[in-house]
Amino acid sequence: MRLPIASLFGLLAVLLAPPVFAGPGDKEANQGMNAARGGFCKRAIPLLESAESQRHRPSSAVPLADCYVKQGELLKASDIYHKVASEKKAPGYNARDVAAITSAKKKAAQLDARIPTLVVTPAEPYEGLVVEIDGEVISEPSAPHRFDPGEVLVIVARAEGHEETSQKITLKEKQRREIKLRLKPKPGGKKPPEKPVAKKPPEKPPEKKPPEKPVAKKPPEKKPPEKPIAKKPPGKRPPEKPVAKKPPEKKPPRAAEKPVAKKPPEKKPPRAAEKPAEDTPRVATGPEERPKPAVEMPEPTPPSPRRQRDVWLGAGFQGFFIPQLMFGLLGEGGRDVLVPGGDISLSTRLGRRFDLVFSVAYARFWMDETPFKPKGHPDTDYEIVESDLQALQAGVRLVWNIPLDRDELFAFRVGAGLGVGWTFMGDLYRTQAYPGDAVPGDPGSFVPGDPYRYVKCRGPNNPVGSFRYCNQLDYDADHYPGYVEPSWFTRPKGRPQGLRPLVYPWLVLPEIGLALRPWDRVAFDLRVGASVTGLLGGLGIRFAL
Structure with missing residues (x-):
């Protein structure tokens, strides 16, 4: 019995003794x-x-x-x-x-970068200047000094021959503040002596240059006398032949004209006084001519609006932007995601201002490794989520066209749409994660940190010491590399329902845009909107059929 009793006392001594290495x-x-x-x-x-x-x-x-x-x-x-x-x-x-x-x-x-700084700069040099901040003398006030944000700082300044001044300020985070210090001179005080202005030395008289030697001029060259040009004697013109003039023809005497009897003027019924039209041209009338009626010019007809096209076929880019804020509605983590794609549309005119648009679109929901955990869950539930899903969307939209000019070159478009999407390709991957700053083998180093530095677990308690993050104790027991999330129409035995979307609703409200129609059969569309899959944006072209 001595050995068991001794062993028991030895064990109690080890357990109750203070740690030797602490x-x-x-x-x-x-x-x-x-x-x-x-x-x-x-x-x-x-x-x-x-x-x-x-x-x-x-x-x-x-x-x-x-x-x-x-x-x-x-x-x-x-x-x-x-x-x-x-x-x-x-x-x-x-x-x-x-x-x-x-x-x-x-x-x-x-x-x-968050700590604010303060600089006190004198507006002019003061003799014997002393600056105190919270009772401490600042040796170099013009250099930046750091202070805690939110504290009330009392700045006191004094100088010889000037009154003491003080003020209180409070700095904010990241603030870089500079104070211009101006002191009032005391009544009857002496002004500081002015600095003597350095006089410029007298300018030296210009040095006399030696007289330049006269340059001998060359005598002008004599040109040979020009030879006189012999003038040709003026040629004699032949005398012009005289033109025979025809004698004037004698006209036979006219018979005496008979006087024309004048018709008495017709009496017209009196009319109401009318104002002469300014635009009516006045025509001079003779004794046998009647006034011509004024010619009326037809008014120019306004240009007719463009011909209405009832059926259009279009195609273009259509994408979504999912901000990180939408992840915050369901949990913590996430990132901004851009979903590119395109669409083909067929639109028909309803009445004069409305378009009914049928479209088929493609979208690629690709997301890089992103930390995420449901709202209210502990830090140990963070997972790394990835996606390479691809979807087709079919929808219908009603758009109201508001012309911005008579020729309908520009039009403002407002509308809404709904439809359904189908993820026909790709998967959603979920993997348990642990803090990336942790040291394998030291369980105490596995503490919460920046989730965007978390890394994937390689297996249960792998690496060693990560059992609180990498385990098989919850719904994510098998979420390790290679795990693919099942569809939300699938519920594995003993597990929660899958989260991979297979068929999902699609809604956009409102959708606003601008249409440009440079030619009768061609139009360009720019549109933006809010949808259940994020912020919508699109740019496309339409052709009239």
Whole structure:
């Protein structure tokens, strides 16, 4: 019995004895880090400060700086981040300390951009200038100084022969503020001596140049005398022959004209006084001529509008933009997704202003590796989601055309549409994920972090220590590389219903656009709208049949 009793006492001694390898401050550090992970920074700060005062470790210093940031003490946090970032791996540092040094460099750069700065610039040089901010004298006020945002700063300035001035300001995050300092001179005070102006030295008289030597001029060259040009004597013209003139013809005497009897003027019934038309031309009348009626010019007929075309065949680009905000309606994570595609349409005119459009469209719902978890689920439920789905959509739209000019060159279009989509090709992939900053083999390093740095689990508890993220304890027990999500019309035995869409409704409301019709049988359409699959955009061309 001695051996079992001795063994029992030895086991109790090991269990009840304090840990031999625990260093000073490790207990406070572990308690503080657990409180910081849970978001209880008021409780974590004194524990981590106590641990740091006993022994410095990057794994406890970085959570302390994180809590300082949440409390608004950015200067304290920045000092810790820069101190840790400048460290190198020392003996006794574990994987958590190495990860903390790596993360501190990134956090220090991000935090420095948030810390506001203040510059106090004197408007003119003041003798004996002293600037105090919150009671501390600033040696170089014109250099940028950093302060915590949200704090009330009291700035006091004084100089010889000038009145003391003070003001209060509050800086915001990322603010870069500059204050122009102007001091009022005291009554009866001496003005500062003016700086002597340096006089310019007298200009030297221009040096005398020696007289230039006269240049001998060449005598003008003599040109030989020009030979006189012999003139030809004027030629004699032959005398013109005289033209015989015809004697004037004698006209026979006319018989005496008989006087023409004048008709008495006809009496017309009196008419109402009429104003002469301004545009009616006046025609001179003789004794035997009557006035000609005025010729009326026909009015120009307005150009007739374009011929209405009843049937159009069109094609073009049609795509969707799914913003990350839509993922936030269902959970956390996601990213912006662009869904390209195209459509073929056939439209017919209803009445004079409405078009009924039938269309068939193609869409490619491709999404790269994206972290996502349902709303309200813990951080351990994050998965990496991928998609290479391809779909066909059939729909009908009603569009109202509003011409913007008489020739209907431009038209504003408003409408709505509905239809159905079918994912005929591709799959949806889901894989469990764990924090990418974790160190395999150290379960304590598997803590929540940036979900966009998570990586896929290779299997249950693979890598080692990831059992809280990579396990077989929930609905996603088999969500490992190669898992394909079943259709939402399929419900595997003992599992929730699949999430891969097979047939889905399609709705766009409203749809607005602009149509350009440069030719009678050709039109271009630009349209945008809001749909259940994201923001719609399209650009196409139509031909009249």
